Amino acid sequence: MIDFSIVRKKYRVYIPSEMMNQKYTGPVYGFYHEATGVFNITGSMSTNGESVIGEISQAKPENSSDLLCGYWEDGKLLFVYQDEPYEIAEYTLEKNLFSRNTGILETDWMMDKCAFMLGCGSVGSLVALELARAGVGTFVLIDNDIVEYHNLCRHQCGIHDVGSFKVDAMKKRILDINPHANVVTCTKIVEEVPKEIYDKYAGKNTIFIGCADNREADVYGNRISMMYGSAYLSAGFWERAYAGEIFYHLPEKSMPCYKCALGSGESLSERTAQSRRIYTTEENLENVNFAPGIAVDIDFVTIIAAKLAIDILNRFNEQYIPKLLPSLKQFTLVCNTNDTRIGGEMAEIFSYPLQVTRNLKVEFQDGECPPCKCL
Numbered sequence: 001m002i003d004f005s006i007v008r009k010k011y012r013v014y015i016p017s018e019m020m021n022q023k024y025t026g027p028v029y030g031f032y033h034e035a036t037g038v039f040n041i042t043g044s045m046s047t048n049g050e051s052v053i054g055e056i057s058q059a060k061p062e063n064s065s066d067l068l069c070g071y072w073e074d075g076k077l078l079f080v081y082q083d084e085p086y087e088i089a090e091y092t093l094e095k096n097l098f099s100r101n102t103g104i105l106e107t108d109w110m111m112d113k114c115a116f117m118l119g120c121g122s123v124g125s126l127v128a129l130e131l132a133r134a135g136v137g138t139f140v141l142i143d144n145d146i147v148e149y150h151n152l153c154r155h156q157c158g159i160h161d162v163g164s165f166k167v168d169a170m171k172k173r174i175l176d177i178n179p180h181a182n183v184v185t186c187t188k189i190v191e192e193v194p195k196e197i198y199d200k201y202a203g204k205n206t207i208f209i210g211c212a213d214n215r216e217a218d219v220y221g222n223r224i225s226m227m228y229g230s231a232y233l234s235a236g237f238w239e240r241a242y243a244g245e246i247f248y249h250l251p252e253k254s255m256p257c258y259k260c261a262l263g264s265g266e267s268l269s270e271r272t273a274q275s276r277r278i279y280t281t282e283e284n285l286e287n288v289n290f291a292p293g294i295a296v297d298i299d300f301v302t303i304i305a306a307k308l309a310i311d312i313l314n315r316f317n318e319q320y321i322p323k324l325l326p327s328l329k330q331f332t333l334v335c336n337t338n339d340t341r342i343g344g345e346m347a348e349i350f351s352y353p354l355q356v357t358r359n360l361k362v363e364f365q366d367g368e369c370p371p372c373k374c375l
């Protein structure tokens with residue numbers, strides 16, 4: 001028998017350099033992991049649900065405490081917990097957080113970028129977290145929906161989020177990756193977002209990401225993005241997510257907007273329309289009579305959209321090497337399976353699964369754009 005209980009605990013305290021430098025005294029917030037014996041101090045206050053895990057004093061306290069006990073002695077910080085000394089592991093959030101992205105995606109390229117998420121369902125939640133991992137500094141989350149149990153099999157949130165607004169749950173998840181991100185939430189539908197929010201956050205460094213999965217919202221979102229000179233990107237799905245489509249619009253290029261390129265979508269009947277959309281309201285859910293696709297299929301298409309979003313955000317950055325943008329035209333179809341038992345006859349347009357089309361070109365529907373008349 002192997003006795004795993006003899007694995008030695010680390011007896012370690014992670015502490016931000018700022019607290020060390022300023023010779024901090026007072027309560028410390030963060031997380032304690034009893035199994036490993038590690039305290040993770042995140043700061044001097046609770047910003048994302050942390051609780052008090054200890055206290056740092058100017059001198060060794062006389063009474064013992066149930067919490068982590070820190071004290072300064074001859075200019076040195078010492079930690080004790082349950083009579084055991086704890087070693088200190090200093091960290092600098094800015095340096096450590098994105099250190100593994102270095103060389104590919106520099107943090108200072110991404111900090112002034114903004115992702116305007118029009119919808120925080122399964123697509124929006126995944127794109128938002130990927131962009132948080134990429135270091136995007138500002139997020140505006142738009143969604144009026146509440147996390148429900150039936151969302152969990154496709155959403156980035158979990159059981160502890162059920163009952164909260166999707167935007168609030170996502171804000172927590174984003175801050176859990178990057179506590180320095182600026183996350184703005186709005187529990188309204190896209191069409192009801194106050195103009196002040198667009199005025200403040202839309203602009204050249206912003207990408208609008210349409211994840212509401214209905215074409216009307218895409219037409220509206222792209223129109224707003226053009227008004228503010230922002231890029232637009234949307235991801236949508238065909239039935240059972242056997243295929244998905246990705247569309248983008250760059251304001252500085254002569255390219256048709258969503259409406260000019262795809263209209264309201266009647267001509268592209270395969271994508272689920274509003275009445276049969278994947279992300280639906282509670283009342284409409286009863287009427288949805290098709291299997292809306294499982295997470296691995298939705299996520300495959302969504303990840304491609306997220307990669308494209310990173311390319312688009314860096315399109316003016318000469319040091320950045322784009323991965324997809326030079327190859328993917330405005331409209332891309334992504335196939336999950338070409339099996340007709342899942343996709344129906346239309347699935348035959350794909351010759352093999354996991355195909356990313358790159359030869360579809362969308363045109364202005366009449367010759368009068370640009371500039372796009374939709375403004």
Ligand SMILES: [Zn+2]
Nearest residue numbers: 257260372374
């Ligand atoms: Zn247009």
